[in-house]
Amino acid sequence: MRKIFLPCLILLHSVLPQLQSAQKGVLFLKGGASESGTISMSATGSISLAKSLEHGEVIANYELDAVDRIEFVLSDEETKSLEDPHAVPEAVLAGLWKKLSPFAGKVRSQAERAGSNYTAHLLESTDADKMALGIKLLGQLREMELIDSGIVRRLQFLRVEAALLQGDLEEARKLQAEFPEFEGTDTPEMAEMSVRMRIAEARLAEKELGDLEEEWPKWELMPEKIEERRKLIDRSLRGYLYGVAFHPESDVSTAAGLWAAAGLYEKIQQPDEAKARAEDIVSFFPVAPYVDHATALLEKHSTENPNEPPQQ
């Protein structure tokens, strides 16, 4: 239903400082009309659009439910950050989120993607402070009622990852059980998320494996524990190798899965299997940092067994 409170015209620049995060863009109304200008969230929670006129500016306020979406005008780097967050510096991700965050959960725009990209980037960091910031941001995003269902699913996935990072397995398992089935991998992003989710599941299984071995130090003498352990290994490997089996196009995650599988194979004393996965990384998924890890592993093995021929 179109509900436009138009025109609330104010011809003064002095209003602008009250507006948050003014950003150039095109505002699409539900009726099909569109307006370009400087867009911001007003203090009252409506959207303000400032248009430059010859002698000043006109500001129009729109109720949220009258607006279909906003397409913000972004710099090339910012646009790239939405498509491939790994390809831009962290500052771009942070800056874009800062600019667009007032619109997240309010109206369809690039804001929610910017938020989830920045969160994912922080969670991937090895820096504890950044990781903590990522977890905090994830919490904030969860509290916003996000509009884009794809982003919502991604955030759910990030929550599982965050719980794993924090070592909260119970929470991770709970979240994972709530997680929708990711078989609809019709977009590269969904495929990527699906692979990462499987890896997260595999990590849980591997953690359970570690717990089992710690809890039952003599599991080798216990047929039921041998079977339990075998099943956990199988679950872990299936998760880690899901990417290479079904979504090799998600190369970073596939490499991550292969590397985790190689690690698990090393742990369970199957070095040939570990080597085979490392070979795959080097030959077909040579992405950082896994290619370096894989190369080091292969070198280690070739030093140990110098006469062994490499794989085809």
Add this chain to the structure above:
Amino acid sequence: MLQTHRDRIDMLILPGFIFSFRRKILKSSAIIAVGFWLFYCCPAFAQEQFLTPENQLQAGVEAYNAGELERAITLISKSLEVLMARNPRPENLDRVLYLIILAQLRTEDWSGLAKTCSEYLEKFPQAVLREEAAFYKGMGHLKAEENDPALAAFQSFLNEFQESSLRGSVLLLLSQTLVAEGRHEENAKTILPQIATLTGAEKSAAFTSLLASLIASGNLDQAVDQVLAHDASEPGQIHMSGYFLTTLQLGDLLISKGELRKALRVLQKIPPSQEIIQSVDELITAGEQKLENSQSAPAGNNDSIMLRSQVEQAKSEVAQLREMEDFDAALQLRKANCFFDLSRFPEAVMVYERMLELLPDQRLLEQAHYRLILALIRMESWPESILQIGAFEKRFPASEYLPDALYLQGEAHMQLKQGQAASDAFLKVPEKFPKAGNAERSHFLAAYALLLIDKNQEAIAILDRHIEKYASGEYYEEAHYWRAMGLFYAKEYPLAREAHGDYLERFPQGAQRVDSQLRMAQCLFNQGEFKDAQTELSAFLEEHPDSMQADEARNLLGDALLAVGGVDAGLQSYSSVSRMQPELYDYAQMRISKVYNALEEWEKFETHLRAFMEERPESGRVPEALKELATHLRAQGKADEALDLYWSAVTRYGNDPEAAAVEEMLVSLTRIYRTEDRLEDFFRKLEEIRSDGEPALAARARWVRAKAEESASPDVAKKQMAQIAESAAPQDLPVVVLADVADALLGAGELDKAHEYYRGILRWYPRSFLKGRAHSGMAFISIEREQWEDALGSIGLAQKESVDPILQKDLYAAESKVYLATGRPREAVAVLEEMLALPVIKGLNKVETLYQIANTYVELGDFKKAIAFYQQIYILHLGWPDYVAKSYWQSGQAFEQLEMPNEARNSYEELINNADLVSTPEYVLARQRLEQMKPAIETSGGADA
């Protein structure tokens, strides 16, 4: 394959060629119009009609416009001859010549076209339509099958017209020519640098051509690189069906060359057919929509012609893909097979499973399912493979793979030590597929699996059938041997001996002949025919002194000799046992000590045992040796030496929690010291030998102290036992100590701690005989905590692990308690009735159980059954007056519930008439009840009497 591939390239490239051709025609129409205007409107030409070259030219143009192309060509050519003779390079004549080019195009005079275009290019180096002429020149040659000049023309075009919009078409025509010439390598080299400049349909077609040429020229690595680098999801890839079909061919080729990893990566680039079809269909629909819209817009004709051809071509390609009904299954199967053949079984399993889940039934799925089973077997995923074989049997009952699958099911059950299930699975093969290659082996293994679980008679029956059925089979000999062994295991020694004899007669060179010979002798031994056994064993050792069975035969011979008094020879036989098999060696050594003991050759006895313990300290028989020696020393009055021996063993093994005999030694020491009234010395000495950092020894010291207190001060002992937990973690405690500490903690109500220590038994001693005790302790803890399901789980495990009848009794009682507590009296009473069958259930235990069963039946409203159990008590167990009185009373109550007052009265009267029951509370109750009943019975007139 190459021919097919070349055909596809033709299909892809020709339409582009024709589009360009038509486009040029139309584009040139404007130029024709200009020419036409020149001829008709120029006054100079108008004045010279019919005979003049100008008039001829005009007539030619008219003929062209009227579609009389041959005439047009003749007239224009003649006029041009004259005009050109007048002025070799006149202005505007290039357009006239171009008119011939167009006419030749329309008449498909390819050689003429090429010639005219050459002339045009030569004579008019500055002409506006040079680019088009250059294009038609190449095309003319190509169509006239003059491949070399065509190639030269296209190459020259590409060199001269770098920015031309026709470059894509020229490139494809060039490629087509090269392919037609079989110059694949050159084709690949030509296309490769240009491909980045192409887009959409042309790029798709070029990529397919490139890929095909790389394959045809054997540059597979380069082909793989191209496939991996190519982004088929680029917009406008209307020919992606053709591209992916070629990619599939590349994958196949790599597989056939054993390049599985590369094949896999290439095949993984191919999306599901539905995705390809959907993308292409969308492009086709969009194209058709565009064509429909353009019908009303004449300006769009040029583009429309090109688009129409693209759409038609794409339709043909996608139809080809659609026709391949099993494209997806074939693709998935290839990928899974690559994983399988690379021994990447987890990946293979996932892909096969996905195929089975998502794809409809078809021939390829049968293969995929069977391969899935093989992959699971290779991963040693036995339970999963068994499930999958079951599913396979249902889904593909007529499959050629089924005999192998069923055989594997048997193998999987064997691995899980499920002998009966293994045998059943193996038997299915010969039953269902008597002609299968593995039928005989399966039949044999069906028997063997039963032997492994001691179902000897059933195994023998199968082997008898086997011998009859497969008289010339591969397992015929094995069947005879194992039949004899089955009889041996079944302790049918005369028959076993006969069967082994039969085996040896039939197969004098048989693989098991040595073992069979030994078993024959062993049969004699086991029947007590020691002399004959001795003869056969001696002969055996003479014949096979170095066989695997020789040491076993030496021990057996030693035993046989001793049995008939041949001590020296027996000793000699034991002494000749080698150290090859430690158990046999240790057995021989202990037997030697026993001989010395029997002969009272004490010095030899002592020396021998000490030497044995020194030589084989890790032997499981050391505690036995130690005990024998200590007993001997004490008997010899060498108590101090015996003590020294024990103490030295305690010092040596005391801190090893797994040294099981230490507790026994400590108990022996307690006994010795107690006899000598020196218990405190013992404990002090224990304290002395234990050093810090020896937790197991410390715990044992405290444990033996508590044990020593047990008879005199049981409560103190329990407290001391529980206190061990304060200073020792479960992993530091020997299993016996651990169990006693856990019991003490349970007794003290320290449930959490008790649970931790019981669990310690399972964690640190998973093969201990005390596992049943651990499970039962955990069951009792769960009952205390009212965690009923956990309790039932632990009870089940305890019942499985424990053979202790007292513990079994407690477990039955606990189980019934759980059922009663959870409102399942029927289950409770069933458990109690089972419990009654235990031999340990006697005396008070039995009475209590009977009473409990009876009461439970009352609870269930089954008064007749309740009465039957009460009667058992007051008839058969008079020694327990409390229960007798209760049973009479309850029985009376039950009769009353059944409205049988006379029977009730009888019960009460029997109670009050029994002098032993006068002091019980039920006596008073019965009397009161009889008083109350009297008038009622009188009024009823004794109906029940």
